[in-house]
Amino acid sequence: MTSTALDHNAVRRAELVQAAYGLFLSQGYRNIGVADIVARVGVSHGTFYNYFDNKRHILDAVIDHCLDLIGRRALGSVAAESTATLDEFCANFRQVVARVFELNDAEPGMMNFMLFEASSIDGHVIERIMQSLGTYSATATEHVAxxxxxxxxxxSLDAQVAGEVLLSIMTAAIVSAVRDGEDGMEPDQVCAGLTDFVRAGFGTG
Known part of the structure; x- marks a missing residue:
C-alpha cells in the first residue's frame, strides 16, 4: 500500500471517529447507529466496515480520542523534576485546573460523556478509563515524590497516597466544570480554592 493510500485511510478513519465523537456527545451513544455516523461523513456502510467492526468498536476509538484530549490539553506534560518550589508546584496545579475548564468549554459534552455515559456502557470501558486514571495517578505521584x-x-506525605488525592481533587474540578456554574462557583473560584487546599495540605507549612 502506498503512502498516499495510507494517508487517505488515516484521514477517512479520523473522519469517522470525529463523526462518532460528535454524535455520541450530542445525542448519546445508545441513540446513535452506524447509519448516523456514515450519513454525517457522507460515506457508505461498507466504508465504515473497512475500519470498524461495529458501533462498539468505534466507541473504543472515541474513548482514545477523549483520553488523548484530556492528557494533552488538560493535564499537560510538565516534568516532575522541573518543579523546584511549592509556588511552582501550586502554579502547575492551578494551570491544570484552569485547563480543565478551558477543555470543557472547547469540547462541550466530552467530560460529561466520559464521566457519566461512557463509564456505564460496559466493563471494558470502565477498565480502560481506570487504566488511564492509574497513569494519571502515577504522574501525580512522581510530582509529589x-x-x-x-x-x-x-x-510525612505518602507520595502514592498523595498522588491519588491529587487525582481526586482533579476529579472534583472536572465535576465542577461539567456542572457549568450550577454549583455556584466560577472557574477562578474553583482554581483558587483547590490550589489553596493543595498548598495547605501538601506544603511544609
Missing amino acids: NGISRGFLDP
Missing part, C-alpha cells in the same frame, strides 16, 4: 525529595512538600 519530587516535592518531598526537594523539601518543599511535607516529608
Whole structure:
C-alpha cells in the first residue's frame, strides 16, 4: 500500500471517529447507529466496515480520542523534576485546573460523556478509563515524590497516597466544570480554592 493510500485511510478513519465523537456527545451513544455516523461523513456502510467492526468498536476509538484530549490539553506534560518550589508546584496545579475548564468549554459534552455515559456502557470501558486514571495517578505521584525529595512538600506525605488525592481533587474540578456554574462557583473560584487546599495540605507549612 502506498503512502498516499495510507494517508487517505488515516484521514477517512479520523473522519469517522470525529463523526462518532460528535454524535455520541450530542445525542448519546445508545441513540446513535452506524447509519448516523456514515450519513454525517457522507460515506457508505461498507466504508465504515473497512475500519470498524461495529458501533462498539468505534466507541473504543472515541474513548482514545477523549483520553488523548484530556492528557494533552488538560493535564499537560510538565516534568516532575522541573518543579523546584511549592509556588511552582501550586502554579502547575492551578494551570491544570484552569485547563480543565478551558477543555470543557472547547469540547462541550466530552467530560460529561466520559464521566457519566461512557463509564456505564460496559466493563471494558470502565477498565480502560481506570487504566488511564492509574497513569494519571502515577504522574501525580512522581510530582509529589519530587516535592518531598526537594523539601518543599511535607516529608510525612505518602507520595502514592498523595498522588491519588491529587487525582481526586482533579476529579472534583472536572465535576465542577461539567456542572457549568450550577454549583455556584466560577472557574477562578474553583482554581483558587483547590490550589489553596493543595498548598495547605501538601506544603511544609
